Each structure stands twice: as structure tokens, then as C-alpha cells.
Amino acid sequence: MSTIAVDAMGGDSAPKEIVKGAILAKESGVNVILSGDKALIDNYLDGINIPVIDYPEVISMEDNPARAIRTKKNASILGALNLVKENKADGVFSAGATGGTLVGSISVLGKIRGVLRPAIAAVLPGLDGDTILLDSGSSLDVKPKILLQYAAMGSKLAEILFENDNPKIGLLNNGEEESKGRDLEKSTYKLLKSSNLNFVGNVEGRDFANSKADVFVTDGFTGNIVLKTMEGTAKLQNNLLSNSLKNKLFKPLLIPVKNAMKPAKEKLDPDKTNASYLLGVSGLVTIGHGSSSAEAVKNGILYTHRSAEKGFINKFSNTISEL
């Protein structure tokens, strides 16, 4: 039975929503340890028995991550990562500042041998199965060699998560043709073409709706924008649909129709599917939205727990170090 260390101070509504989410996860049968400001956390725990380690400092979105990791030795994310390093936990979940989690993970756990830069891999819903988008926000400026390695890491992740021996790798670009893109995409295209990955060529934003690729590779700036645009579009469409149904549908039908739509809506709801993998560091680290609600935190912790139970990080580390 694995244990998940949770960064209780990370997130827009931390520690309140994080602690509430941890309680929900514990009620679902997961062992949780909270890292953060013990006095504050104890208030929210309200007597519920979840271990807390006292790391009261917070790394915020405004902090310079590298400087914060050096100077805030009692930062909550560092406490959580230390638990994994000391084998007291099997994975970390954080909804805190991504930069802090990234730099902290490299500093405490180290990178897997051969990895140039870790990447954040988001698992996105698809029609015929999930897809992976990486990097979804760790490095804003990258070189073609780094994108090639992201592709390799994404391929391994798809193998493990989707049990797919030969995942299709697509390069996110502004058109399908080989000539498309900035210098970054043009050079990366060549590298991918001559690699031993199952490269299917350039893919576009609209290909998230089909099965053209299992893994979408891009830089962290574009990936972050894509992820949030998906969230925004899904929300916009839901609101438009809601208004449309209210105006056009016989009122007593509204509730059964909304219930029937629920499974689909939840697939694109970040509160239900929250958590991305930080790939390339020597340990299981997952990252949730900054705006995570208690439910999102619960789902993120459960997701991390399932990955730990499947021996995710061992499988990933063993194969990726052969890069």
C-alpha cells in the first residue's frame, strides 16, 4: 500500500482545499502525509488522523523558483519531496507553483540519468482513449534536442499508461506540411524523422479530437496555452449549451438531459482529471492546477496513488535511462 506526500501549502486555496482534498483521499483508502504549516493544517484537519510534517514556508508564483528553493529550506514542497527521497512516501502531489515543484524535484530527487530537462506531461481525454501532451509548462524556451527527448519520454509514458507498444508521436505545429513551423519545429521535425520513434509528422490543435497521435510534443509555453485553451473552450461550450438547453428545451427534461451529459462533461473538467506527471526526475511527482478544489486535490492524490501502485516510476526510470 503506497503513501502519497501532499504539498499542503501549494495552490490558490491552500492549505484549506488541499487539506480537505487529502481528507477525501484518505476516506477513499489512500495513505496521505501532509507537508506544510502544521498549526494551520491542524485547524483544517479538525481531529482527523493524517500525519503532518512541519514545513511552513510557501513557494509562490511570484518567487524565483531557483532562489526560493535555495533560501526557503522549510518550503512545503521540499518537505513532501524529502519524504519520497527518504522512502517514507511513494509519490508527491502538488498544486503549488510549477517552477518550485520543478526546481525542487531536480534538487531533492535529481534527474534520471541522461535526461536534459524534465517535462510536464498532461494526460488528456480523447475519443478513442487518452492522449499525452508534453511539455505542458516546465520550460518555456527549448532547443530541438530537448523536444526530441520530450518525445522519447512521452513515448515511454504512453507505453506504460496506455499499454501501447508503439505510440504515435506528433509534433504540434501550425500545419501538417513538413515546411511548417518556426525554426524550432522545422529542426525538431528532422530529428524526429530520423529517430526510432513512431513519428507520424506534424499534428495540429484540431487533432486532439481524433486519434492522429498518442503523444503531442511541444514547448512548455505552447503546451500551457493549449491546456488552458482546452479548459476554457470546454467551459465556454458547456455554458453556451446550458443556455441553449434552458431556452429551447421543455423544462422537466433539463435534469435528465444534464445527467446524461455529465460523463462527457466530466472528461474535460480539470477538477475531475487533475494531475500531470513531472517526467525525468527520479521519483513520482504529479502536478495539479493552481486553482484545484478539494475534489480536484482528491482526484489528483488518487491518480498519483494508482500510478505508484502500478510501479510507474520504476518502469519509467528503467526504460528512460536507456535514452
Place this chain on the structure above:
Amino acid sequence: MSTIAVDAMGGDSAPKEIVKGAILAKESGVNVILSGDKALIDNYLDGINIPVIDYPEVISMEDNPARAIRTKKNASILGALNLVKENKADGVFSAGATGGTLVGSISVLGKIRGVLRPAIAAVLPGLDGDTILLDSGSSLDVKPKILLQYAAMGSKLAEILFENDNPKIGLLNNGEEESKGRDLEKSTYKLLKSSNLNFVGNVEGRDFANSKADVFVTDGFTGNIVLKTMEGTAKLQNNLLSNSLKNKLFKPLLIPVKNAMKPAKEKLDPDKTNASYLLGVSGLVTIGHGSSSAEAVKNGILYTHRSAEKGFINKFSNTISEL
């Protein structure tokens, strides 16, 4: 009564779908002139009386736009643009290669005085009114000064289209904080902050679902990815919803429910809302999806026609040359 010149050879299914769309637009009461391979077009016109000018060459996605504009003097897009230059048409609609339309427009119509680079402005649906995204694909690599000018052009466009005296300008970024983004966004933020535009700060992909900004400013690579991601996400969610309703809803309800959902679905359907403005050139030029169906072409032509009727380009040129 204004006349729209249509690039009949531009688009994945040209000239067939373009000609069919032009016929539909004519049936809706718009004067259309087609530019393209006359013999081919006449086949599809099937006796319907739409004037055709014979410009049989095609600029494709694979062409280098600058070279193609120099060497293919009989390219269909050039014929359409010439009609506007010679005051025989009031606007151009093209679903052809964006690069060709961009370079052709600069070459035939010229840039508005003071404009560094034209931008493609897409008009997107919102919950409380539409929003503008620019650049959505004309320049992949830009400098902060260019993004500042895009913001000014977007602001003028919002003034005209939305009759909003003080449109809110947002810089698309990977977070709200001033410190976020690549060097491009950090420098542009400073320029926007000290401009006389109504700059509301950084905005994120998820803000497409709210009214945080009327104009979203970004480079053409990111803008193109955003546009197609919106398309892909809307389609994915529609398909997920469709499956969910089929599984969960009492069958006889499916048709009324789908009908009630239709107005909302159409708002995010590129075939219904097809056409973006090419801003910064001395003439009304709109750009449709490469994959435009006949219906999309019809809607694009009608859209261009309405803009021409409103005196769009005069209003825009007069104010933008004060930049």
C-alpha cells in the same frame, strides 16, 4: 450593394466547394465575382450566372509565398485582390494558403501607412459577446513592438465590430503574473502597460470562457495553435456528449435535445463562423479555413459582405493610420 471577390482556387476542396459556396452566397443576395481557372469553374457553375475572371494558377501550402507571388502572376488570389485594387470589388474572401493571401495582399493592396506587419484577427464566440484573437497565423516570429501594434489594431477592430469605445486588451500568457512568459511576453507587457490602450494584463487560455478581455494578443504560431485547439476541443466535447446522450438518454428524446443544443454547437463550429480579417492592408481581406466546406465558404462571403456594407475598411484604415 457591395461585391465580394472570391479566390476560387484556394482551399483543400477548391474549386468545387468554393464555387458551391459562392452560388449559395449569390442565392443569399450577395454580388460575387470568382477568380480562378475559368474552364474548371464553369463546370461547377452549371450555367449559374456568376462572373469569373481567368486566373488559373494556384498558390499552395507547399509554395514559398513570396516566390509564388512573384512567379505565378496568374494566381487566383492575385486576380481577386486586383479586383479590389481596381475598385471592381469591395472585399476579398480566400480559403487558400494563408501565406499567399498575406504576401499577395501586401503586394497588390499595400500596407496601411504606419503598419509594420499585417495580422490575422479571428473573431471568436464568447459567452457575453465575441472576442478577437490576433495574430492567428500570419507571423510566427515577432518582436514586442509588433505585438504592441497588433494590440492597437485589435483594439480598433473591437471598437468597430463590437461598438465598444474602450475594449479590454489582454496579452495571452502562461500565467497572470507580470513576471510570466518568455522574453517576448515580458517585454510586450511593459510596452502595453505604458501604452494608452486599455491593457488588462496577462490573460490565459481559460479566459476565452469569460469576459476578462475583448482582444487576446499573441504571436501567430501560438494564435494558430489556440484557434485549432478550440476547434478540436469543441469537436471532441461534442462527440463525447453525443456518445453520452446516446447511452444514457431515452431514445425518443435524442432529436429534440440535439435540436436544442444546436445554436450553442454552431457558435463553436468553424463552418458556421468561418472568416478572419487580415488587418493592416489597404483593403478588406478575409481568410477562411483551408478545409472550408461550401457552407463555410457561403458564411465567409456573407461575413465579408456585411463588413464591406458597414464601411469596415474605411473606418479601420482611417483610425489605424494615426498609430
